Amino acid sequence: MGTTIGFIGAGEMAEAIISGIQPSGQFTALTVINYSDKVKLNRLQHLYNVNVTNDYENAIRDKDIIVLAVKPKNLHEAILSIRPFLRKNQLIISVVAGIRLATIEQWLPKETVVIRAMPNTSAKVHASATAISIGTFAKEKEIKLAKNVFTSIGSVSIVNDDQMDTVTAIAGSGPAYFYYLAEIMINTAIEKGLSAEEARAFVAQTMLGSATRLSVSEKPASELYQEIMSPGGTTEAAISYLNESNSNLHFKEAIHHAYNRSATIGQTFLTSKK
Ligand SMILES: NC(=O)c1ccc[n+]([C@@H]2O[C@H](COP(=O)([O-])OP(=O)(O)OC[C@H]3O[C@@H](n4cnc5c(N)ncnc54)[C@H](OP(=O)(O)O)[C@@H]3O)[C@@H](O)[C@H]2O)c1
Structure with missing residues (x-):
């Protein structure tokens, strides 16, 4: 058995x-x-x-x-x-x-x-x-x-x-962050003329490929995205905008919120009852 x-x-x-x-x-x-x-x-x-x-x-x-x-x-x-x-x-x-x-x-x-x-x-x-x-x-x-x-x-x-609490903020909640990003990418692609089906398939395969690459490569994540950023190119245009609008800080702050929530739950129940 x-x-x-x-x-x-x-x-x-x-x-x-x-x-x-x-x-x-x-x-x-x-x-x-x-x-x-x-x-x-x-x-x-x-x-x-x-x-x-x-x-x-x-x-x-x-x-x-x-x-x-x-x-x-x-x-x-x-x-x-x-x-x-x-x-x-x-x-x-x-x-x-x-x-x-x-x-x-x-x-x-x-x-x-x-x-x-x-x-x-x-x-x-x-x-x-x-x-x-x-x-x-x-x-x-x-x-x-x-x-x-x-x-x-x-x-x-x-x-x-x-x-x-760190693992919870990164991996427990993590899939939601990627789906959130996926939603933005899919909706934008549809606005720009792809069908919903095409948009979803492109985004899913792009995420899968990036995750696979990140897991097999020894390069830091920053190097993996910088490799795609040729000067004056499309990726540079997007990443520069994200950096200039402090998106990295917002995202980091969001993860801190998840961490703090987990820590607060732990603290609340720490010695409350038998
Ligand atoms: N969802 C995620 O992505 C995720 C990831 C990692 C960890 N977790 C953790 O996993 C836990 C469950 O999350 P979830 O998303 O599965 O929640 P959920 O969908 O709300 O399910 C909670 C379940 O607990 C049952 N329940 C509540 N009180 C009970 C009791 N006294 N005796 C027996 N069953 C009881 C509910 O019963 P009813 O069906 O009758 O309402 C429901 O079936 C949470 O603590 C969450 O932090 C979730």
């Missing part, structure tokens, strides 16, 4: 992970519980052939791994709901943004094995850049289990828990 997983939460992130891990066949008996939205559960059951339940004991009983995939404000309540049914050797993986390992460990029974993860929605296409940080009681076996879950949906790196 494969590794069994119970998901607490049936939202975007739970679905991204389920859709990513499902084809590997490594994980069996996936069971999902949410708060109240039956339609969402039925949809997941239908699409991914997972078990669904409205009973917390049923969701986590006999599971090797329990994935906490609720919004930060709902995490404490969700933990209180599963606490009575937890067994000692189960691995808890939290994908919840902001809430630190120490807080989660404090909310769970003593010596619970916890790993915190920050995947992104590219899990749906097996291309998440996931960071994991390792809780106090996790050993090699559980780290390997967590790595197995997240390598089936992309890349995995281990970071210290205090680096998670």
Whole structure:
């Protein structure tokens, strides 16, 4: 029998992970519980052939791994709901943004094995850049289990828990930045005469090519774009305008906002309740 997983939460992130891990066949008996939205559960059951339940004991009983995939404000309540049914050797993986390992460990029974993860929605296409940080009681076996879950949906790196706010701002929220840019590029291309289909295809392939190049090249990102900027050329015209209008600073500030939000969530829940 494969590794069994119970998901607490049936939202975007739970679905991204389920859709990513499902084809590997490594994980069996996936069971999902949410708060109240039956339609969402039925949809997941239908699409991914997972078990669904409205009973917390049923969701986590006999599971090797329990994935906490609720919004930060709902995490404490969700933990209180599963606490009575937890067994000692189960691995808890939290994908919840902001809430630190120490807080989660404090909310769970003593010596619970916890790993915190920050995947992104590219899990749906097996291309998440996931960071994991390792809780106090996790050993090699559980780290390997967590790595197995997240390598089936992309890349995995281990970071210290205090680096998670940075990873969240860069990789957790990151896909949204690229989609934001994609939207601008697509809409502009349509305004300039391409069909919506052509515009989308050009932008997607251009992003894919750039990401592939960035990941295989040893050159810094600045060199990669400067290579395309011949003096008096089209790219120089665009990048010069971006620099002159301080777009780089705006973008940097936006990432700081994401970082600060993650840090604030962590701080809010730091020692608030048991
Ligand atoms: N989306 C992303 O790109 C992303 C990336 C990295 C990390 N994350 C993190 O992943 C977590 C989930 O995000 P999401 O986008 O998947 O949120 P979401 O779509 O709002 O889903 C949250 C799910 O949690 C369920 N829920 C709430 N309280 C519950 C409780 N007490 N017991 C059981 N289930 C409960 C909700 O139930 P109902 O279905 O009944 O409403 C819903 O299914 C967040 O903490 C987020 O920070 C998200």
